[in-house]
Structures are given as structure tokens and as C-alpha cells.
Amino acid sequence: MSDSPKKATITLDDKTIDLPILSPTAGPDVVDIRKLYGQANVFTYDPGYTSTASCQSTITFIDGDKGELLHRGYPIDQLAEKSHFLEVCYLLLYGELPTADQLEWFESTITRHTMLHEQMQYFFRGFRRDSHPMATMVGVVGAMSAFYHDSTDITDVRHREIASHRLIAKMPTIAAWAYKYSIGQPFVYPRNDLSFAANFIHMCFSVPAEPYEVDPIIARAMDRIFTLHADHEQNASTSTVRLASSSGANPFACIAAGIACLWGPAHGGANQACLEMLREIGTPDRIPEFIARAKDKNDPFRLMGFGHRVYKNFDPRAKVMKQSADEVLDLLGVHDNPVLQTAKELEKLALEDPYFAEKKLYPNVDFYSGIILDALGFPTSMFTPIFALARTVGWISQWKEQLADPEHKIGRPRQLYIGEPFRDYVDIEKR
Numbered sequence: 252m253s254d255s256p257k258k259a260t261i262t263l264d265d266k267t268i269d270l271p272i273l274s275p276t277a278g279p280d281v282v283d284i285r286k287l288y289g290q291a292n293v294f295t296y297d298p299g300y301t302s303t304a305s306c307q308s309t310i311t312f313i314d315g316d317k318g319e320l321l322h323r324g325y326p327i328d329q330l331a332e333k334s335h336f337l338e339v340c341y342l343l344l345y346g347e348l349p350t351a352d353q354l355e356w357f358e359s360t361i362t363r364h365t366m367l368h369e370q371m372q373y374f375f376r377g378f379r380r381d382s383h384p385m386a387t388m389v390g391v392v393g394a395m396s397a398f399y400h401d402s403t404d405i406t407d408v409r410h411r412e413i414a415s416h417r418l419i420a421k422m423p424t425i426a427a428w429a430y431k432y433s434i435g436q437p438f439v440y441p442r443n444d445l446s447f448a449a450n451f452i453h454m455c456f457s458v459p460a461e462p463y464e465v466d467p468i469i470a471r472a473m474d475r476i477f478t479l480h481a482d483h484e485q486n487a488s489t490s491t492v493r494l495a496s497s498s499g500a501n502p503f504a505c506i507a508a509g510i511a512c513l514w515g516p517a518h519g520g521a522n523q524a525c526l527e528m529l530r531e532i533g534t535p536d537r538i539p540e541f542i543a544r545a546k547d548k549n550d551p552f553r554l555m556g557f558g559h560r561v562y563k564n565f566d567p568r569a570k571v572m573k574q575s576a577d578e579v580l581d582l583l584g585v586h587d588n589p590v591l592q593t594a595k596e597l598e599k600l601a602l603e604d605p606y607f608a609e610k611k612l613y614p615n616v617d618f619y620s621g622i623i624l625d626a627l628g629f630p631t632s633m634f635t636p637i638f639a640l641a642r643t644v645g646w647i648s649q650w651k652e653q654l655a656d657p658e659h660k661i662g663r664p665r666q667l668y669i670g671e672p673f674r675d676y677v678d679i680e681k682r
């Protein structure tokens with residue numbers, strides 16, 4: 252951000268107020284309205300924050316018109332192709348790609364934090380077996396603040412660092428155990444000789460009764476899915492983490508809040524909803540019926556995995572995901588997958604339809620991810636937990652950045668009050 256001589260001027264009745272304009276390193280200029288209320292006694296109104304920058308950040312940049320996503324300046328397609336998840340985690344957390352030594356240190360640090368406090372098993376066991384794994388994750392991650400007292404002091408840099416490593420490292424164990432519990436199988440402990448992605452696959456799909464070899468194709472596909480979900484600037488769950496943190500809450504409580512927000516079908520829950528929708532459509536001949544429903548103002552149905560607040564062009568993650576879906580299914584020997592065929596045909600027909608073209612609705616990250624996760628063997632209920640475990644590094648990086656930002660303060664939006672003005676209490680016999 253740099254000071255710019257540009258300014259915006261607003262006129263209210265006979266009063267003129269100059270507002271500074273801040274220039275970012277990329278993206279549109281930002282009108283600084285912080286002093287507006289003090290100077291002019293007015294608020295701005297922006298439900299859903301469609302025109303409001305809530306913070307300054309150096310982590311992720313999206314150009315929605317171009318369909319570009321950069322982490323610390325590096326484009327997501329290059330990271331998905333050439334990097335891997337833990338390297339991207341380092342990049343997000345520390346700002347630069349690691350050297351070989353830094354990467355080795357980071358990987359061994361994360362690996363050494365993968366186990367959960369043994370007592371936490373009893374916490375899992377308190378849930379109903381049919382709990383959605385996201386429900387279990389919200390609870391267990393929130394409960395981490397009751398188990399790791401040596402990393403909850405947000406004023407201590409070392410505490411913040413340990414909490415960051417713990418959350419990135421333990422989230423796969425938590426997600427895998429939420430899944431194992433839901434299917435009545437024993438918890439599988441993490442294996443530190445495996446890569447981050449392979450270890451997660453192992454914890455999800457192995458059983459103590461027999462040896463299990465992680466298929467490297469599956470581990471690579473898993474790692475790419477993690478990479479594509481690592482961060483996405485100030486989306487709803489990240490903003491939730493930042494808002495929770497702004498009060499000084501501990502990191503585990505903040506990330507639990509982020510997980511809760513991610514669960515909704517307009518956000519991370521869309522991957523589960525999208526595969527369920529594709530299965531419901533079933534065959535390409537039923538697509539026009541669903542497109543008609545999505546366009547019908549009187550029908551609440553929306554095409555899941557379509558549309559985005561920021562992207563008004565292809566979501567670059569969806570492009571990589573679509574290519575990955577083809578590759579992974581091919582490598583796994585799954586040919587003519589009917590859900591993938593339906594998805595491709597739906598994408599084609601929707602993009603040809605003026606409704607979607609005019610509203611600039613394109614496939615987003617959730618459109619093809621479920622097809623890959625399904626091919627890897629995950630039930631739909633695990634799709635959003637996988638999103639959550641991958642997004643944890645984004646949440647944590649943004650949380651750390653916020654705490655280090657001298658301009659950060661408690662988040663406290665104002666409102667446009669449209670209720671009753673002052674009135675006197677009416678005794679019950681007079682109502």
C-alpha cells in the first residue's frame with residue numbers, strides 16, 4: 252500500500268469531505284473511509300461487504316475479471332503444477348518459497364506435531380456415530396484450547412508459532428478421526444515416515460488388521476487438492492477467523508469459528524452439495540431441467556459449484572481441478588465416469604446459456620473437486636472437512652498477519668437501523 256495524491260470527495264448537504272485513496276500493489280484503489288463517521292456523522296452501507304476492504308494483506312491476491320489467483324505473487328496454476336502443499340504452506344505462512352533447508356525444517360516440524368493429545372479420543376467418542384464430520388471438527392478444534400495451554404497466549408510470538416504448526420499438523424488427524432469414528436472403525440495414528448497427503452490417506456483408509464500401501468497417484472491427487480484450497484484471501488470463513496481473532500480470542504477458538512462458517516453450502520459446503528446435485532441430475536438429458544430451475548426466480552435452487560463473489564471469469568482453481576479430474580480418473584482406471592460426463596455437459600450447456608453468461612457465472616473450485624474426491628474413495632460428508640484441513644494454513648496465515656498488523660482493531664460493523672425509534676414501555680394490561 253502506498254500513499255497516493257488521489258482523493259475522493261463526497262458532498263453531504265453543504266459539507267464537502269475529502270477521503271484519501273490508498274493504492275494497492277495490485278487491484279483497484281481503495282477509498283479510506285475510516286474518518287468518515289467522525290467528520291460527517293454518516294456510515295456506509297454494504298451488506299455482504301461487496302465493496303469493502305476489511306484489512307490490508309500481503310498473502311493472496313485475486314483478479315476476478317482475469318480469473319487470476321496469486322499466493323505471495325505466485326500463480327496458483329504454477330504452484331499446483333510445480334510445488335506441493337507443505338511448500339505452499341511455508342510460502343503462505345512466511346512470505347517466501349523455502350530454501351531446501353527451510354523446507355526440511357518445516358516438514359519435520361509439522362510432522363512432529365501430527366499426534367493428538369491421547370485424551371482427545373474421549374472427546375471424539377462423545378459424539379453420535381452419525382455426526383457429520385464437520386460437526387465433530389468444529390467441536391474438536393474448539394476443544395484444542397483446553398488441551399494445548401502452552402500455545403494460547405496470542406501476545407507471545409512463540410505461542411503463535413507453535414499454535415500455527417499444531418493446527419496445520421493436527422487437522423488431518425482430526426479430519427481422519429472424525430471420519431473413522433463416523434464409520435465405526437478404529438482411529439489410525441499418524442505415520443511420520445509418510446508425506447503430509449499420504450499420511451492423511453493412510454489415516455482415512457487403513458485399518459490395524461492388515462497392511463496398507465498408499466497409492467502414490469492418490470497421494471499426489473490429494474496433495475494437489477490441498478494446494479488448490481490453501482488460501483483465498485478475505486472469503487467468509489477467513490473473515491470469520493479474523494473477526495473472532497479481533498477480540499483477542501485464542502487461535503483454536505478462531506479456527507473453530509472458521510470451520511463453522513466454511514460448512515455452509517454457499518461456501519465450503521458447496522463441494523458436497525455439488526456432487527449430490529450431479530448425482531441427482533444423473534444423466535445429461537436431465538440437465539436442461541436443472542438449468543431451468545437455476546434460472547427460475549421462484550425456485551431457490553442454484554447450480555452448486557457455479558458462481559463466485561469475486562471471479563467474474565473462470566475460477567483458476569476450477570481449471571486445474573477439471574484437468575486433474577481427467578488425469579486422476581484415467582490413472583485410477585476409471586473410464587466413462589457418468590458424474591464427470593454430466594459435469595462436463597452441465598458446464599458446457601450453462602456457459603452457452605445467456606443467463607449464466609450475463610451474470611458471469613462460471614464453474615468454481617467446488618465444481619470438479621467432488622468428482623476427484625469421490626474417485627479417491629471419500630464419501631461426500633468428507634469433502635468439506637478436506638477443504639477445512641487444507642484451508643487451515645490460509646486461516647492461520649491471515650490470523651498471524653492480523654495480529655502483527657499495527658492497524659488491527661476489534662471488528663465492529665455498524666448498521667442501518669430500520670426498527671422502531673424510541674418508545675415508552677407499555678404495561679401488559681394496556682397492550
Ligand code: CMC
Nearest residue numbers: 516517518519521545553554555556557558559560610615
Ligand atoms: N446458480 C444460479 N444463479 C446464480 C448462481 C448459481 N450458482 N450464483 C449466482 N446466481 C445468480 C443470483 O441468483 C443473482 O441473480 P440476480 O442478480 O438476478 O438476483 C446473481 O447471480 C448474483 O448472485 P449473488 O448471490 O448476488 O452473488 P454472490 O456474490 O452474493 O454469491 C455465491 C456468490 C458463490 C454465494 C453464489 O454464486 C452461489 O450461491 N453459488 C452456488 C454455491 C457455490 O458454488 N459456492 C462455492 C463458492 S466457491 C468456494 C468457496 O468460496 O467456498
